[in-house]
Amino acid sequence: MTKILAVDDSASMRQMVSFTLQGAGYEVVEACDGQDAFDKAKRGGVDLVLSDVNMPVMDGIALIKNLRTLPDYKFTPILMLTTESAADKKSEGKAAGATGWIVKPFNPDQLLNTIKKVLG
Amino acid sequence: MKHSVTSQFQPSYPQPKAPKGFTHINRYWDKQQGVYAAKILPGQFYISTGGEMIVTVLGSCISACVRDRYRGIGGMNHFMLPVQRENLDPGVLSALSESARYGNWAMEYLINEILKNGGDKRHLEVKVFGGGKVLESMSQIDIGRKNIEFVHQFITNEGLSLAAEDVGGLFPRKVLYFPDTGSVKVRKLKTVRNDVVFEREQSYARTINNTPAQGDIELFD
Known part of the structure; x- marks a missing residue:
């Protein structure tokens, strides 16, 4: 089963x-x-x-940078799901090595399509 | 001998700069309160780090006033849940429904801006206003009550503390919020004509009911 690590400080958003x-x-x-995610990511899978x-x-950008230093996560898709839409933040x-940028609010179907696409 | 005359009718200090991303908000000197103010409309939110007052007028919409109680950074949103099939039915609003998702975003945008400007999630204080039963054509639904239920659920879910509230009832409210001190002034609009409040909320309701809420998606090369 494909395993996705979902990272958000808001419990409602995680839900x-x-x-x-x-x-x-x-x-x-x-x-x-980010720190919690990094610790869980290191367990693998x-x-x-x-x-x-x-x-x-640890914010999302620092999380990407840290994950990209791990050999297991060099090519793992990392999608950002955020309220940030400013061009400088996206850049x-x-x-840092993000695969894509999704601005909240998300449409469930579009989110799933994007995930399917990046998973290949 | 010359005296420097300060008056609440004339600002004696420059207007604080609008935070990044908030230049579209109507900001002005409020003569009655003798303070710079920002007025938000349905669907908008504003945060202040410079001692401004935030003002809004609520019918069945909800405003959450959120601030870091130690740093005086805070803001206010103004939203209602879209009317979906699931909230036509009486009963508990599902936390995962389309309409609750919309509310989550309204709350998250506000909280994120406060955190980005130096607020700490552990120190957030929340006050909630609005949710009146004032949208007549929707009276069979009581969207105000759904809005109240949602915001209570959100506060519980996020482990936030509700410091004060004035919700429900039949009258629109004018809310003045001072994020630096956390103080709030609420006036029930019992005597004035409420057509403007009603029309604004109707127009906002049409927008959110007809436009699926969705942000951009960009995949990098």
Whole structure:
């Protein structure tokens, strides 16, 4: 089963994302900030990371940078799911190694299509 | 001898700069309160780090006033849930429904901006206003009540603390919020004509009911 690491500091947002992903048959591991996500990612087996940007402890951009240093996560798709739509923030994400940028609010079907696309 | 005369009718200090992304908000000197103010309409939100007052007029919409109680950074949103099939039925609003998702975004946008400007999630104080039963054509649904239910559910879900509220009832409210101190002034609009409040909310309801809420998606090369 494809495993997705869903990272958001908002419990409501994690609940919404998990509900959408689990409904489509994905296994979901939730994390509440970048550090939590990084620790869980290191345990391995994650096929895709879907992460918020603005989070306490470690934000989404730092999470991408840290994940890209791990051999297992050099090519793993990392999608950012965020309220941030500013071009400079997007460029920052791209430079850090993000695969794509999804601005909230998300449409469940479009989110699932995008995930399918990047998973190949 | 010259005295410097300060008056609430004349600003004696420059208007704080609008935070990035908020230049479209109507900002002005409020003579009655003697303070710079920002007035938000349905669907908008504003945050202040510079001592401004945030003002709105609510019918069945909800405003959450959220601030970091130690740093004085805070803001206010103004939203209602779209009317979906699931909230035509009486009963508990599903936290995962399309309409609750819309509310989650309205709350998340506000909270994220506060955190981005230096607020700390652990220190957030929330006050909630509105949710009146004032949209006559929707009276069979009582969207105001759904809005109240939603915001209560959200606050519980997120482990936030509700410091005060004034919700429900039959009258629109004018809310003045001072994020630096957390103080709020609420006036029930019992005597004035409420056509403007009603029309604004109707027009906002049409927009959110007819436009699926969805942001851009970009895949990098």
